[in-house]
Amino acid sequence: MLLLAIAVASISGTVIEQGQSSAFYQANYPEDPALFGFLSWKVLLTVGLDHVYRTWWFLAILILFGGSLTACTFTRQFPALKAARQWKFYEQPRQFQKLALSAELETGSLEALVxxxxKQRYKVFQEGEKLYARKGLVGRIGPIVVHASMLLILAGAIWGAMTGFMAQEMIPSGATFKIQNIVDAGPWVGAQVPKDWSVRVNRFWIDYTPEGAIDQFYSDLSVLDSQGQEIKRKTIHVNEPLRHKGVTLYQADWAIAAAQVRLNKSPVFRLPMGQLETGGAGRIWGTWVPTKPDLSAGVSLVAKDLQGMLLIYDIQGKLVATVRSGMAVDVNGVTLSVVDLIGSTGLQIKADPGIPAVYAGFGLLMLSVMMSYVSHSQVWALQKEGRFYIGGRTNRAQVAFERELLEILDRLSQPTSSPAEPAIAAEALTPSAR
Structure with missing residues (x-):
């Protein structure tokens, strides 16, 4: 039941966008009509479905599940392992009757059986005419390691939820920044946000295909210490982030930050460009360039990418010219030169201190699952009153264990038996064994 609750909560956190603004949820989850008739933005924000993995009820489920695993480990798994490590000899022939596989032979000896x-990798214990053998004890340890790995995963997930954060920054090329725009964070995140280092965007650029579509965008980043000295540098792109002291910087978005222009022979000045509303028809950026000192006249510059093509509109909104970076055009009686377009890199920044524990837990879980598939097999033997009793049991791979025991019986009877007698040994197995 707890696993089902965790699965349902995790699915909701995957389907519903996490860490967005209230305006985003109001736009995508309206009250009328509500999703499924009840899931509106108010319900979503009240329940905490905008940050599922940090809600008190999700963390409570994880803690309850971890407590259940811990109780099961100490009340069932450890006693089962302790019992498996002990050995107990069978002293009476009737004890073999309760085994799934058992046989009574007229010939045979413990000296030949050992x-x-x-040879089958059993660990053998012998006391007089009694014998006990076992193998596959690791199969009993496996479930304990499974529980330990799951507890490690849960601990890592809870620690990451409480201390991790996600930030988004849009930084112009050439600028230096510290992580400030936190969009989602746990309640104990304070110590995790870096204060002693910053990041400089040395350069941002985009590679385009021959058809003009974006192929890839890149950011050349430098990590700077508190004195401004470079301590790490890397060019990142999509699926190739920069990692430093547990913080990962991903290439996530881009924008046009500014246009560098010159009027006649004036110094180059930098005009910020803002994204314009297009009603979903694509992304474009624009700025206004005054062509008179009193700002009574000017033109608008519009660009859709960093390839350098700009559209120039007059004050009435009429297209008057097109120009590329490095070119000039006469408008309103002045020479307008476009020196360059400055791009901004959109970075998604994440820190999750619980990830090492989660990864270690999953690695341990894979190992423990393989351990759990090892069969724990036990064999007893007794030599009493001229008869030889042998039997065994296993917790899995019953058919393989039966074949193994039949092979042992076959070889045990070979020195003193005729070729027909191995079949007799096989028939000596109790009916429940076949």
Whole structure:
């Protein structure tokens, strides 16, 4: 039931966008009509579905599940392992009747049985005419390691939810910044946000295909210490982030930050460009360039990418010219030169201190699952009153264990038996074994 609750909550956190603004949820989850008839933005924000993995009820489920695993480990798994490590000899023939596989032979000896069992990698214990052998004890340890790995994963997930954060920054090429625009964070995040280092965007650029579509965008980043000295540098792109002290910087978006222009022979000045509303028809950026000192006249510059093509509109909104970076055009009686377009890199920045524990837990879980598939097999033997009793049981791979025991019986009877007698040994197995 707890696993089902965790699965349902995790699915909701995957389907519903996490860490967005209230305006985003109001636009995408309106009250009328509500999704499924009830899921509106008010319900979503009240329940905490905008940050599922940090809600008190999700963390409570994880803690309850971890407590259940811990209780099961100490009340069932450890006692089962302790019992498996102990050995107990069978002293009466009737004890073999409760085993799934058992046989009673007229011939056979413990001295002949021991090497046969050791060849099959059994650990043998012998006391007089009694014998006990076992193998596959790791199969009993496996479930304990499974529980330990799941507890490690849960601990890592809870620690990451409480101390991790996600930030988004839009930084112009050439600018230096510290992480400030936190969009989602746990309640204990204070110590995780870096204060002693910053990041400089040395350069941002975009590669385009021959058809003019974006192929890839890149950011050349430098990590600077508190004195402004470079301590790390890397060019990042999509799926190739920069990692430093547990913080990961991903290339996520881009924008046009500014246009560098010159009027006649004036110094180059930088005009910020803002994204314009297009009603979903694409992204374009624009700025206004005054062509008179009193700002009574000017033109608008519009660009859709960083390839350098700009459209120039007059004050009435009429297209008057097109120009590329490095070119000039006469408008309103002045020479307007476009020196360059400055791009901004959109970075998504994440820190999750619980990830090492989660990864270690999953690695341990894969190992423990393989351990759990190892069969724990036990064999007893007793030599009493001229008869030889042998039997065994296993917790899995029953058919393989039966074949193994039949092979041991076959070899045990070979020195003193005729070729027909191995079949007799097989028939000696109790009906429940076949």
């Amino acid at each position: 090497p046969l069992l050791e």
